[in-house]
Amino acid sequence: MVAVALLILAVDAGAGLVRRDTGRNDALPGLTVDEGASVPASPGEVFTGLSGRVAARYVILVDTSQSMAESGRYDAALDALRKLVSGLAATDDIALIAFGEAARVVYSGPAGRTPAEVVDLLPANPGDSRTDIGQALDRAVSALASPPVAAVNAVVLLTDGGHEPAAGSPYPFSAGTAWTRLRDRAAAIPDVVAMGLPLAPGAVAGANLLETVFPGAVIAAPESTTTLTDRIEAEAVAVLARKAGMIAASVTVVWPDKLRLRPGAQTVEVTVDASASQVPVTLSNLALRTDCPDVTAALPTAALTLDPGQARPLAVEVRWNPSMDDRLTPVRLRCGVALDGTVGSPWSAVLAQSLDSPLKLDVRGARTEVTVAGVLGAPSVIGSAVTLALLALVGWWWWRRLPVLRGTLVVSTDGQHNRAAVPLRGRRTRVTLNDGPTSRQILARPAADGRRLVLSIDRTTRILDRHVPTRVSGVSVEWDATEGPATEDAPDTRP
Numbered sequence: 190m191v192a193v194a195l196l197i198l199a200v201d202a203g204a205g206l207v208r209r210d211t212g213r214n215d216a217l218p219g220l221t222v223d224e225g226a227s228v229p230a231s232p233g234e235v236f237t238g239l240s241g242r243v244a245a246r247y248v249i250l251v252d253t254s255q256s257m258a259e260s261g262r263y264d265a266a267l268d269a270l271r272k273l274v275s276g277l278a279a280t281d282d283i284a285l286i287a288f289g290e291a292a293r294v295v296y297s298g299p300a301g302r303t304p305a306e307v308v309d310l311l312p313a314n315p316g317d318s319r320t321d322i323g324q325a326l327d328r329a330v331s332a333l334a335s336p337p338v339a340a341v342n343a344v345v346l347l348t349d350g351g352h353e354p355a356a357g358s359p360y361p362f363s364a365g366t367a368w369t370r371l372r373d374r375a376a377a378i379p380d381v382v383a384m385g386l387p388l389a390p391g392a393v394a395g396a397n398l399l400e401t402v403f404p405g406a407v408i409a410a411p412e413s414t415t416t417l418t419d420r421i422e423a424e425a426v427a428v429l430a431r432k433a434g435m436i437a438a439s440v441t442v443v444w445p446d447k448l449r450l451r452p453g454a455q456t457v458e459v460t461v462d463a464s465a466s467q468v469p470v471t472l473s474n475l476a477l478r479t480d481c482p483d484v485t486a487a488l489p490t491a492a493l494t495l496d497p498g499q500a501r502p503l504a505v506e507v508r509w510n511p512s513m514d515d516r517l518t519p520v521r522l523r524c525g526v527a528l529d530g531t532v533g534s535p536w537s538a539v540l541a542q543s544l545d546s547p548l549k550l551d552v553r554g555a556r557t558e559v560t561v562a563g564v565l566g567a568p569s570v571i572g573s574a575v576t577l578a579l580l581a582l583v584g585w586w587w588w589r590r591l592p593v594l595r596g597t598l599v600v601s602t603d604g605q606h607n608r609a610a611v612p613l614r615g616r617r618t619r620v621t622l623n624d625g626p627t628s629r630q631i632l633a634r635p636a637a638d639g640r641r642l643v644l645s646i647d648r649t650t651r652i653l654d655r656h657v658p659t660r661v662s663g664v665s666v667e668w669d670a671t672e673g674p675a676t677e678d679a680p681d682t683r684p
């Protein structure tokens with residue numbers, strides 16, 4: 190510590206410690222969101238990617254009463270459902286419920302099946318004499334509430350009639366206590382997109398019961414069955430819009446824990462992280478800005494594309510070329526630094542235009558602070574000599590504080606056949622071990638606590654405890670620390 194104090198006093202008496210804080214670094218530019226910064230993806234690419242990001246559960250209720258056979262309504266419903274099932278993501282879930290005199294689940298499971306494996310489980314021909322919409326909706330609520338509850342839920346009701354339950358139905362009327370309890374159960378299910386599709390003019394009243402259980406349900410007009418596929422596809426698009434509202438889009442800039450610059454050039458690793466993002470992200474016009482005087486930086490790229498969940502390190506070359514004067518001046522500056530550029534996503538345009546769900550990009554950590562420090566200036570000849578002498582004194586003082594080696598290092602490369610004992614002396618012992626046509630460089634020095642040994646063999650370093658055999662880079666070593674007291678008279682290196 191005395192030597193360090195002398196070194197500080199040796200600096201030109203007229204020079205003082207220069208400190209400066211540049212203030213808040215949010216005055217610097219940073220990453221800004223620009224929806225036009227990316228080349229837009231195709232709607233198909235976005236819809237396919239979006240489907241798999243958030244799982245949805247579809248519950249489809251199909252009327253199987255006799256009247257559904259009229260005017261080809263039943264066949265049109267099956268064709269539309271086949272197209273719906275073929276477009277669902279493998280991560281989605283589907284429950285297919287047939288209802289007439291009663292309601293039963295004909296399929297419940299992942300949607301990643303062929304349409305025939307799901308839709309063809311419905312009756313080939315409708316034949317029930319009654320239409321119990323109450324029981325159908327009861328089964329729908331139970332299917333939606335079964336764990337795990339999906340983030341997005343959809344209910345589609347296809348019927349050509351009103352609520353006409355059989356005797357003994359728990360829903361004998363179109364209103365009452367049973368319907369109130371059913372609505373309360375449905376209210377506990379998050380984010381339900383419901384659509385009622387009346388397939389005949391007289392079916393509007395029956396379809397309207399869907400809104401009784403799921404307030405906000407969309408009840409379509411009783412149009413021709415030729416538009417049925419389009420109306421079901423509209424339900425699928427509404428589900429995609431709900432999924433779009435739930436996805437996360439984010440970019441986080443991760444700086445080194447301690448960012449400290451010295452005069453000259455240094456390489457700093459900055460990581461751009463999209464691990465919390467569920468959409469692809471693009472960054473363009475990238476640059477590193479700072480209000481530190483005489484500090485410049487060069488990024489390896491001006492544009493970057495990150496897939497969902499991806500992180501990319503950037504090796505940034507930072508150079509501090511401070512102006513010099515004729516005095517040695519210790520300088521310490523606290524400055525702001527920021528990653529500048531624009532952030533966008535190729536999904537943004539499609540989400541906003543096709544799904545009416547503008548993407549919100551969260552950008553974090555674009556700005557931080559950096560410390561630049563050093564002793565600047567050109568010292569006089571005398572000052573330089575004094576400084577060098579004091580630096581040598583500091584080095585000698587530091588070297589004398591190191592523990593001294595003791596004992597013997599037992600080295601073996603081939604069991605007991607090639608075994609050698611190397612005495613340890615001084616504060617560092619270097620050995621060249623001949624192992625056939627090759628040679629190994631072994632360097633031993635004491636650990637800071639003096640009770641362990643730091644051993645390096647061919648650039649592989651291990652900490653050795655006393656009398657504990659260890660293998661390092663194919664060499665067996667053991668430190669026998671029982672040999673005599675520590676001495677300092679031996680040389681630091683050995684042949």
